[in-house]
Amino acid sequence: xxxxxxxxxMPAGPYCLLDTEFYICNPERGTTVDKDVASRRWISIQATxxxxxxxxxxxxxxxRLKRVRIDLDDQTRNQWFASVAQRLGLCTIDLASxxxxxxxxxxxxxxxxxxxxxxxxxxxxxxxxxxxEYRLEKFxxxxxxxTFELESLIFYALSWAVNRRFGLTxxxxxxxxxxxxxxxxxxxxxxxx
Numbered sequence: 001x002x003x004x005x006x007x008x009x010m011p012a013g014p015y016c017l018l019d020t021e022f023y024i025c026n027p028e029r030g031t032t033v034d035k036d037v038a039s040r041r042w043i044s045i046q047a048t049x050x051x052x053x054x055x056x057x058x059x060x061x062x063x064r065l066k067r068v069r070i071d072l073d074d075q076t077r078n079q080w081f082a083s084v085a086q087r088l089g090l091c092t093i094d095l096a097s098x099x100x101x102x103x104x105x106x107x108x109x110x111x112x113x114x115x116x117x118x119x120x121x122x123x124x125x126x127x128x129x130x131x132x133e134y135r136l137e138k139f140x141x142x143x144x145x146x147t148f149e150l151e152s153l154i155f156y157a158l159s160w161a162v163n164r165r166f167g168l169t170x171x172x173x174x175x176x177x178x179x180x181x182x183x184x185x186x187x188x189x190x191x192x193x
Contacts, residue, residue: 002052003015025047026124026126027124027125027126027127027128027133028044028045028046028047028124028126028127028128028143029044029045029127029128029129030042030043030044030045030127030128030129030134030141031043031044031045031129041142042100042141042142043141043142043143044124044127044140044141044142044143044144045143046143046144046145047124050122050123050124050145051144051145052145053122053145054122054144054145054146055145055146056145057118057119057122057145057146057149058145058146058148058149058150059149061146061149061150061152061153062149064153065149065152065153065156065174068156068160070152070156070172070173070174070175072148072149072152072175072176075175077173078173078174078175078178078180081171081173081180082173082178082180085180085183088170089170089182089183089184090170090171090173090180090181090182090183091180091181091182091183091186091189092178092179092180093178093179093180093181093186093189094177094178094179095155095177095179098151098155098176098177099138099140099141099142099147099148099151099177100138100141101138102138102139102140102147102150102151102154103137103138103139104136104137104138104139106139106154107119107139107150107154108120110154110157119139119140119146119150122146123136123139123140123144124136127141148176151176151177152174152175152176155174155176155177155179156172156174158189159172159174159179159181159189160172162181162185162188162189163181163182163185165188166185166188168181168182168184168185169182170182170184170185
């Protein structure tokens, strides 16, 4: 599929594009982009093949989240929850620098080992910014093809765990770091922010 996407020809046997299409780049490069009028957002520029594989894992996470009514392909449910939150006894939580709060150790602790190992194999442990190399403590930045899905999964799991622990039965809405949960448990949700 990669060869077909690059050339328009579907190969019919063994082939290798490594010499002509790829070179090893380590670490990833960091930069900032406009977040809004007053601030910038940190992103990482991924190696092309890593990004391709990260997007595949991101798609798998999206499909799994749909099983629990978290649809990262459509914000409509979260938008509706936010519009009726007060009437339904819900609150909205928008985490500051959400992907920065998802540390390497948190992902290692929460994910089953095979999922963690797969995601780890597609991330760089360091990043260069303005010629200086930095070791990463967060698992991944925006720019990684699975960061949005991974943070959504983790925030859903934590919201579900809070609901279960405290006997809350209200709905959970997740779209990245936009979270909708029961107002009655909002203090408990914020405790892990």
